[in-house]
Amino acid sequence: MTSKIKGYLSVCGTACVYFAMGLYFSSGNTAVYLTSYLRYHSKADVQLSDSIWFLAAVGLSALILPFGGMLYSVIGLRAVCLIGGLLQSVGILSTYFALETTFPFVVICYGGSFLLSCGICYTPPLANINKWFPDNKGLVTGVVAAAMASAPTLWTPLITTYVNPNNISPDANGYFIDLEVLSRSRQSMLLQGFVTLILFIIGVILLFPAPTANKSDKESFANNSVVYIKKEVFNQKMSHLSSEEGLTPRQVIATKEFILLSTKIMLTELVFFYLLFVYKPFGQTFISDDLFLSFVGASAAVCNMFCRIVVGHIKDLTTYKICCIPLSCLATILVVALPLTPYAHRMVYAVCMVAAVGIVGSQYALMPSAVSEAFGEKFASINIGLVYMSTVIADIAGAFASQYLTTTLGWEGMIALVGVCAFIDFMITFLLPDNQRLLLIKRLEINKDNKAIKNKTNCVFPTEIVYNCNTNDILTATRRTSISKPSLYKTFDNTCEATRL
Numbered sequence: 001m002t003s004k005i006k007g008y009l010s011v012c013g014t015a016c017v018y019f020a021m022g023l024y025f026s027s028g029n030t031a032v033y034l035t036s037y038l039r040y041h042s043k044a045d046v047q048l049s050d051s052i053w054f055l056a057a058v059g060l061s062a063l064i065l066p067f068g069g070m071l072y073s074v075i076g077l078r079a080v081c082l083i084g085g086l087l088q089s090v091g092i093l094s095t096y097f098a099l100e101t102t103f104p105f106v107v108i109c110y111g112g113s114f115l116l117s118c119g120i121c122y123t124p125p126l127a128n129i130n131k132w133f134p135d136n137k138g139l140v141t142g143v144v145a146a147a148m149a150s151a152p153t154l155w156t157p158l159i160t161t162y163v164n165p166n167n168i169s170p171d172a173n174g175y176f177i178d179l180e181v182l183s184r185s186r187q188s189m190l191l192q193g194f195v196t197l198i199l200f201i202i203g204v205i206l207l208f209p210a211p212t213a214n215k216s217d218k219e220s221f222a223n224n225s226v227v228y229i230k231k232e233v234f235n236q237k238m239s240h241l242s243s244e245e246g247l248t249p250r251q252v253i254a255t256k257e258f259i260l261l262s263t264k265i266m267l268t269e270l271v272f273f274y275l276l277f278v279y280k281p282f283g284q285t286f287i288s289d290d291l292f293l294s295f296v297g298a299s300a301a302v303c304n305m306f307c308r309i310v311v312g313h314i315k316d317l318t319t320y321k322i323c324c325i326p327l328s329c330l331a332t333i334l335v336v337a338l339p340l341t342p343y344a345h346r347m348v349y350a351v352c353m354v355a356a357v358g359i360v361g362s363q364y365a366l367m368p369s370a371v372s373e374a375f376g377e378k379f380a381s382i383n384i385g386l387v388y389m390s391t392v393i394a395d396i397a398g399a400f401a402s403q404y405l406t407t408t409l410g411w412e413g414m415i416a417l418v419g420v421c422a423f424i425d426f427m428i429t430f431l432l433p434d435n436q437r438l439l440l441i442k443r444l445e446i447n448k449d450n451k452a453i454k455n456k457t458n459c460v461f462p463t464e465i466v467y468n469c470n471t472n473d474i475l476t477a478t479r480r481t482s483i484s485k486p487s488l489y490k491t492f493d494n495t496c497e498a499t500r501l
Contacts, residue, residue, distance in 0.1 A: 059395025142312020246376020
């Protein structure tokens with residue numbers, strides 16, 4: 001099998017793994033059924049606004065993203081993805097039993113399953129396909145990110161059709177009380193658990209580790225390391241950097257770009273995961289059609305899928321900053337417009353929500369390649385995890401805000417608050433450097449110069465040399481050196497010693 005075919009299969013395998021993990025995008029739909037079940041059978045005092053913790057639990061996966069990168073370097077790509085798949089499937093299956101207990105335990109089992117799988121399996125396969133296709137990082141990242149984004153197009157209709165085949169409407173408060181719907185809500189955990197396990201196994205079979213840089217690659221890099229960039233041309237191809245080059249995690253966290261990228265992905269996460277959560281509870285306040293709202297969720301996933309592919313390809317032709325400015329602007333406008341949609345036709349709400357989810361979510365296709373472009377490939381898996389760790393703040397803050405502010409601000413007020421976050425994200429984009437690749441090349445050159453200076457400093461001559469006339473050896477307190485016998489030394493008989501002052 002040729003390396004080209006292995007590269008394409010690795011993209012397909014990564015897409016399969018991401019599609020399985022993308023089930024968590026349907027948490028906004030599933031959470032309504034799980035919350036209804038807990039209220040009816042367990043008599044739990046849980047509200048729809050509390051169900052955002054299912055998505056927040058997934059967001060905590062950012063805490064273990066660097067661990068996934070380190071695990072990848074120890075046990076390999078396939079083993080990491082297989083472990084993540086097993087943990088996700090077991091967690092979902094255990095939710096079947098957790099539904100007979102309490103809400104926190106259900107969140108731990110269902111949300112925790114995606115916490116572990118996304119934390120372990122998100123960056124290793126992504127860093128791997130970026131090494132397979134160094135000239136098309138944005139495109140391949142967009143393809144696999146689109147696979148994750150497209151997951152709700154299957155999962156949301158599948159779960160809704162299985163749980164509520166007769167399209168029974170919830171009560172006035174948005175909760176389901178039909179016994180058949182509640183029973184099927186619990187049984188759907190078995191369906192989700194086994195299907196995701198099969199998807200992970202298929203994905204692991206198709207994954208192939210990318211080859212490391214060989215000697216010819218390094219020679220090619222050495223001969224083509226000079227890059228000429230005109231300020232007015234942003235789509236000019238940059239020279240290749242070896243996959244063995246890049247800033248270390250310690251160097252990365254000291255850069256301004258790390259702070260900016262971490263803040264942007266944090267705000268993107270806050271806006272995106274709140275939209276995924278709120279589309280159904282907010283829609284139910286003025287739309288009493290469960291299948292229509294499921295259609296909105298599935299359509300949003302399709303839009304998100306295509307946006308990620310297109311945006312990823314555009315990023316390869318331009319730069320991260322040029323892509324983000326219009327995207328962040330449109331996202332702000334759409335999110336701020338959502339509170340006004342109840343006063344229009346329900347299709348206006350559908351179009352606005354679908355476009356908002358698609359545009360905000362497309363920025364996830366840009367971030368991994370932006371991190372690799374800014375900090376290099378060598379530690380890409382760990383560095384991506386470090387940048388994504390800021391999403392934990394967004395998920396926890398969003399969960400607490402939804403739980404305690406929704407009753408005060410209402411759904412419209414919460415969405416407006418999220419719109420402010422989208423605007424801040426838009427403004428931060430202007431602070432990013434115009435060309436991160438060029439800045440990385442300069443930093444790597446500075447690192448090489450510093451290492452060369454350090455090596456020269458360590459190779460100084462000793463300040464005190466003792467010459468023994470009997471053995472013709474030069475002895476020093478700091479090191480032994482093979483310099484020739486200095487002419488300035490004078491010898492006296494066979495026992496004389498000369499010292500250089």
